[in-house]
Amino acid sequence: MSKDILVVGSVALDTVKTPFGEVEEALGGSAVYFSLAASFFTKIKLVAVVGEDFPDRHAKLLESRGIDLRGLEKIPGKTFRWKGEYSYNLNEAKTLETQLNVFENFQPHLPEDYKNTGFIFLANIDPQLQKRVLEQVKKPSLVVCDTMNYWIENKPEQLRKTLKKVDILVINEAETRQFSSEVNLVKAARKILSLGPRAILVKRGEYGALCFTKNSIFSAPGYPLEFVYDPTGAGDSFAGGFLGYLAKMGNLSERNIRRAIIFGSVMASFDVEDFSIQRFKTLTLTEIEQRFGAFKDLTHFESL
């Protein structure tokens, strides 16, 4: 069975300001962060759309990490742009401007040989499009899906339908409560599990992540960093590390799932250390494994 991952999501040009600096029209988008993070573990096939203004150097960078861009359509018009700002606590982005541009009418087209991919990541796009992707692929081993408050508010029914075909939902803490109309996180997760997914990965920013299944809960901490420059893409980098490791290992044992969540946390912790996708340009597998070890040191205590 193929260990490749198919990712469908956005490719964007981000203008981001944080208390520590700013970047203009830097490479971003959910599919980009996911792919770069996952590319350290396995081979990625990317499906997204860009406009004619998409800089060639960005495509080259992605290809240099072995990412297959045959599914990246370039069509007339401008690339999706997002402009955002973070204040000192860095927990929440304030969106200053969104230009959907070519992303507005995005229809994911899968090259024929993408349809046999074993692992699927549906980044945060319209749940109807997510479902349409799943109708094109043949018996994937694992489908992981992200979403956001916008779809929860505007397309809750479509989201529920998509979730019936999804194995693992990645969602942030506030959205978990919002989607379930339940303040208590354990109850909220249980409600969402009843909609179909086998597991829910709740992202909690600097506080880490919680993974809920019917029978277990796993808690992963955030990595305490002294310097955080730009949180953009942390959630998608988390998903990339998570699914990248799982795909590489092939088998979905509890052991692998827990390690995968830590690898997700590792990739998110690297992502925020620099603006845009800069940190992934120099990152090495040795650094990734060292930080995995640091997560072990951070959380380990002896049983009684």
Next chain:
Amino acid sequence: MSKDILVVGSVALDTVKTPFGEVEEALGGSAVYFSLAASFFTKIKLVAVVGEDFPDRHAKLLESRGIDLRGLEKIPGKTFRWKGEYSYNLNEAKTLETQLNVFENFQPHLPEDYKNTGFIFLANIDPQLQKRVLEQVKKPSLVVCDTMNYWIENKPEQLRKTLKKVDILVINEAETRQFSSEVNLVKAARKILSLGPRAILVKRGEYGALCFTKNSIFSAPGYPLEFVYDPTGAGDSFAGGFLGYLAKMGNLSERNIRRAIIFGSVMASFDVEDFSIQRFKTLTLTEIEQRFGAFKDLTHFESL
């Protein structure tokens, strides 16, 4: 060396309302929560003050857990009262009323044989009083101290002086940032470490706790509970489980400190399961050890 703990703090009658119910003039106060939690591990000597209206049944309850009340003064006047309310998210108490009463002029008087106690917990009282307690005790093995925003704002210099004599500071996350004037938690903890303490335990409510020393960071999760009725006293119960276990073990190895933080988290997780100190009335050592095991299941992942 004595494994007893001396605690100096408040004994109160709390009126608390949460979305799940309310209690009137229930037993509360920092020294009470701390003592009850710690009493599952070692012997506690309590120093505090109450008024003539303090119900005898409360004293009997504390004594039934082996807590030494010779240091609990009863003086003319009314007992300290606190009235607070929590909204659905349960993260922050809204204080509706504080009647200091006899607590206003509290002067801790240590019975002579208390002065040789090996382990000291200075609950959240005026840092000048905390320092005065330390001037009365003889060579304790470990001094743990709590504080709050009120003292950070109003007596920062006195707090700094007290911290020179303190081994471990227990403080919540917002107060860590406030006291250090530093948003980044790693930098904030480092600043406070430079004031004297060997370790800082940062309480993060439902997100758990972080322990910072000069050379290491340990992250303990909050326990994901389906039912949380009343968060009052969680921080002091955490401190009680933490110092209780350390005192019982006697030796301050990294292994014991990490386990102690988990025992602190265990006791906090029980505290919030019922109003006031109710949960501690029925709690057993077996339940405590089982939940310790549940924390292990919650956080464990295999090294590479």
